[in-house]
Amino acid sequence: MAEKIMKFSVARYRPETDSEPHFQDFEVPYIHETSLLEALNYIKDNLEPELSFRWSCRMAVCGSCAMMVNGVPKLACKTFLRDYDPNKVMKIEPLANFPIERDLVVDISDFIEKLERIKPYIIPAEKDKNKPLTEGYLQTPQQMEMYRQFAQCINCGICYAACPQYKLNKDFIGPAALTLLYRYNIDSRDAGARERMKIMSQDEGVWSCTFVGYCSQVCPKHVDPAQAIQLGKKASAIDYVIKMFKPGEE
Amino acid sequence: MNRRSDEPVYWGLFGAGGMAIAFALPALIVMLIVCGFNSNAMANLFELFRHWWTAIPLFGVLALTTWHCLHRIYHGLHDLTIHTTRLHHYVCYGLAGIISVVTGFGMFLIYFE
Numbered sequence: 001m002a003e004k005i006m007k008f009s010v011a012r013y014r015p016e017t018d019s020e021p022h023f024q025d026f027e028v029p030y031i032h033e034t035s036l037l038e039a040l041n042y043i044k045d046n047l048e049p050e051l052s053f054r055w056s057c058r059m060a061v062c063g064s065c066a067m068m069v070n071g072v073p074k075l076a077c078k079t080f081l082r083d084y085d086p087n088k089v090m091k092i093e094p095l096a097n098f099p100i101e102r103d104l105v106v107d108i109s110d111f112i113e114k115l116e117r118i119k120p121y122i123i124p125a126e127k128d129k130n131k132p133l134t135e136g137y138l139q140t141p142q143q144m145e146m147y148r149q150f151a152q153c154i155n156c157g158i159c160y161a162a163c164p165q166y167k168l169n170k171d172f173i174g175p176a177a178l179t180l181l182y183r184y185n186i187d188s189r190d191a192g193a194r195e196r197m198k199i200m201s202q203d204e205g206v207w208s209c210t211f212v213g214y215c216s217q218v219c220p221k222h223v224d225p226a227q228a229i230q231l232g233k234k235a236s237a238i239d240y241v242i243k244m245f246k247p248g249e250e
Numbered sequence: 251m252n253r254r255s256d257e258p259v260y261w262g263l264f265g266a267g268g269m270a271i272a273f274a275l276p277a278l279i280v281m282l283i284v285c286g287f288n289s290n291a292m293a294n295l296f297e298l299f300r301h302w303w304t305a306i307p308l309f310g311v312l313a314l315t316t317w318h319c320l321h322r323i324y325h326g327l328h329d330l331t332i333h334t335t336r337l338h339h340y341v342c343y344g345l346a347g348i349i350s351v352v353t354g355f356g357m358f359l360i361y362f363e
Contacts, residue, residue: 164329165328168328168331168333198254201254201255201258202253202254202255203253203255203257205255207255207257207258207261210325210328210329212329233258233261236255236258237258237261237262240254240258240259241258243254
């Protein structure tokens with residue numbers, strides 16, 4: 001089978017020499033199975049050893065290789081060259097809405113800080129605190145099905161690159177963190193909903209979302225953050241009404 | 251930073267307005283168009299809405315529609331990269347409040363003259 005050639009225009013930025021990002025062109029031979037990540041590794045191995053990009057698992061599990069492909073946020077390992085027109089140039093840029101560290105590497109610490117803030121782990125109820133590990137937390141398949149979809153998030157940051165509200169307001173907690181917040185709040189084993197509800201109910205929480213829905217469109221794991229946020233709005237609105245009648249609590 | 255958002259109030263009115271726009275408003279518009287071709291039918295329609303039990307839901311539909319639209323405009327400003335402040339908030343929802351009150355007062359004058 002004859003190899004085809006794909007043309008690339010890859011964003012470069014080396015902070016020690018460049019004042020701003022610029023593009024460098026490459027040509028990469030490819031077959032039916034070649035992913036964008038493999039193409040970038042071909043460039044690094046054969047054409048430009050200094051090209052920097054993050055990657056690890058090659059199978060859409062680690063969430064490291066998120067980047068902009070023709071302006072759309074995607075995982076490089078899950079993007080195949082066969083789906084792109086070989087007569088056009090594929091434009092590869094670092095993930096949008098995050099500061100660029102070097103070439104295609106971005107600094108996602110703002111997202112990580114927000115992820116920590118929403119306490120993305122099970123907070124046990126007082127009565128469960130000293131439970132022996134052998135007892136575990138029993139959960140029915142139905143109880144698990146409630147949050148299973150939202151638990152598929154791999155923290156790749158693609159939804160933050162897609163979100164027009166996060167682009168305008170970096171204080172917004174953002175799609176992935178709010179989805180995980182909701183995921184733990186509806187977990188039957190968790191008792192931390194009260195603490196997380198305070199974060200969710202702020203202006204920077206679910207209420208900064210205007211339901212554009214692009215996050216759910218681009219999510220490589222089909223998590224549907226937009227749905228989780230709308231369900232979060234409902235939970236926050238119900239909590240608001242309850243608080244109107246029970247103002248003393250908190 | 252830790253302040254609770256008052257958005258549930260406006261989001262609630264926005265949601266209720268969405269339902270009014272989706273279901274009640276098209277029916278009203280169809281009724282107005284159909285009755286518009288016949289002056290007798292139009293008179294009957296006005297007669298129908300002279301009762302308080304039709305006037306109150308009609309006011310509800312008109313007021314909720316206004317809140318829905320101004321909520322959309324307020325958040326639409328954000329999408330048009332206009333950074334909204336408390337001023338935009340007061341202007342949009344204040345306008346919705348004023349339109350609701352004026353509509354209610356006007357309807358009160360017409361129906362209970």
